[in-house]
Amino acid sequence: MSLPFIMPRTKATNRIGPHNLDVLSVIFGSLLGDSHAERHGNGVRISFQQESSNVEYLMMLWRFLSDRGYCSTKKPKLLIRTAKAGQLRFYFKVHSWTFSSFIWIHSIFYKDGVKIVPDCIGDYFTPLALAVWIKDAMSYGLKLATHNFSYNDVLFLCTVLKDKYDIVATPNRNRDQWTIYIHSESMPILRGIVKDFVVPSMLRKQA
Structure with missing residues (x-):
């Protein structure tokens, strides 16, 4: 029997959970990256967006959420927007x-x-949350893109990585913004923690 909150026309006030830790891990991990929590009507929705190059990861998120009744079961479609200098960007959104x-x-x-x-x-910084954050924010190499956060926030995340998983990370200045540099000696630890939650493209990013 379907729970009321997974039905498409259910009012936000009737969607009250509770939410298990895996769902919260995906939400928290993605919000550390490119996703957004948006006020919408009488509640909040989570918006996930990825460039077409990350379609494998976006589809993984969509299946995870739709299988649990948290979003539409309709497969996300390729969208197009015009970026700077008229360049076309292809992306998916859930x-x-x-x-x-x-x-x-x-x-x-x-x-x-x-x-x-x-x-x-x-x-909420579970191995699953860490894996989702990495896929959302990791550049090729050892850096996590945290440009939207202040220095103090970035420093706090480095502290959490150390305290929770013994991962050594430091803030790295990028003009007037900050990224997180994962020290090379901590990469084997990181890979070991997230290996059960990754898709192949995520492994390539950690190479």
Whole structure:
């Protein structure tokens, strides 16, 4: 029997969870990357977006969410937008259903409309959350793109990585923004932690 909150026309006020740790891990990990929590009607929805080069990962997220009733079962379609200098960009986007029980997630990840790292991130920083964050934010090599966060937020994430998983990471300045540099000696630890949650393209990013 289907739960009421997974039905497409269910009101946000009736979508109240509870949400298991795997679902929260995916949401928290993705919000550390490129995803966004958006106020929508009487609740909040999570918006996942990836360039076409990351379609394998985006489809993995969509299957994870749709199988659990958190988004539409319709397969995401390729979208096109015009970037700077008229360049066409191809991407995929998935929106979760709107949940009133996601409002607290929005409230801890945003302050005055700016995304921040919540103080409680360590409580949800599971291996699955770490794997999702890596796929969302890791450049080729040893850097995590954290350009949207302040220096203090980035330093806090480095501390959480060390305290939680003994991964050595440091803030790395990129003009007026900050990224996270994963020290090479910690890469075997990182790969060992996330190996059960990755798709092949994620392994290539960690090479």
